[in-house]
Amino acid sequence: MSVLDAFGLAGRVAVVTGGNRGLGRAFVTALTEAGASVAIVARDTAKTGEVLASQPDVRGFQADVRQRGEVDRVVQEIVGEMGGVDILVNNAGTCVHAPALDVTEHDWHEVIDTNVNGVWNCCQAFGKHMAERGGGTIVNVGSISGLIVNRPQWQPAYNASKAAVHQLTKSLAAEWAPLGIRVNALAPGYIKTEMAPVDRPEFRQHWIEDVPMKRYATPDEIAPSLIYLASDASAFMTGSVLVIDGGYTAF
Ligand code: NDP
Numbered sequence: 001m002s003v004l005d006a007f008g009l010a011g012r013v014a015v016v017t018g019g020n021r022g023l024g025r026a027f028v029t030a031l032t033e034a035g036a037s038v039a040i041v042a043r044d045t046a047k048t049g050e051v052l053a054s055q056p057d058v059r060g061f062q063a064d065v066r067q068r069g070e071v072d073r074v075v076q077e078i079v080g081e082m083g084g085v086d087i088l089v090n091n092a093g094t095c096v097h098a099p100a101l102d103v104t105e106h107d108w109h110e111v112i113d114t115n116v117n118g119v120w121n122c123c124q125a126f127g128k129h130m131a132e133r134g135g136g137t138i139v140n141v142g143s144i145s146g147l148i149v150n151r152p153q154w155q156p157a158y159n160a161s162k163a164a165v166h167q168l169t170k171s172l173a174a175e176w177a178p179l180g181i182r183v184n185a186l187a188p189g190y191i192k193t194e195m196a197p198v199d200r201p202e203f204r205q206h207w208i209e210d211v212p213m214k215r216y217a218t219p220d221e222i223a224p225s226l227i228y229l230a231s232d233a234s235a236f237m238t239g240s241v242l243v244i245d246g247g248y249t250a251f
Helices: 022-033 045-054 068-082 105-133 156-179 201-209 219-230
Strands: 013-017 037-042 059-062 087-090 136-141 181-188 241-244
Touching (some): 013 105, 022 037, 022 087, 037 045, 037 068, 045 059, 059 068, 087 105, 105 136, 105 156, 136 156, 136 219, 156 181, 181 219, 219 241
Parallel strands (some): 013 037, 087 136, 136 181, 181 241
């Protein structure tokens, strides 16, 4: 196999949670370009319509990743329509910006339910399916917020949730390696999406000036790393957290 062939995903079925916008949408496009058949899992299928209109080969499925029953159902639906799932990308996530003393009970649970329980629900549900068919690859979207405490928007629930995603990734990688399932995580720095208001003047110092490369990333710049972790190019990698942050956590 040539080096470039190792990145190819022809004939593979990939699932991207939250693939209708932001980083997830860039992942869907990249996976399609690499040759995979892609399923978007979104809680609001109306939002998926725009993606499906521009990428007719992509299919949309409805599930809120916080709801285990919905996740179990969507595994059956995707397998029934598209065949066995080779790649799971746990991208869906949310963030609440508030200092610790101001975080409400609702906001704490919203972040933990989505970012931790949602990732767990999908890992276990799709993991069972992958184990039955002899293997697969899972890529969880973590964050530099799981490694360091970023400023100035304090976000304790988000930071805790992404650290949990990194540790869950390593735990499952160790346990599932004998099953042929690789589990890795991406830990991106600042990316311009709806979640991250990187252009706002009050964040400029921390989100641009403090980044050694003096800028934030676009979703398209993160997507090639997803292809690396999802493909045979990373065949001997599991339990890794791949940092892509313009050098932010190097200091
Ligand atoms: P966006 O807010 O643009 O996208 C988040 C996506 O997750 C949306 O598609 C959203 O769907 C979906 N989602 C949220 N909750 C649920 C749920 N309960 N069930 C199903 N789907 C859900 O953010 P980003 O693209 O920036 O974030 C994508 C991932 O990247 C997240 O995990 C985030 O934590 C991570 N990340 C982002 C960084 C950044 O700087 N932007 C940096 C590091 C990591 P809906 O349209 O229904 O809301």
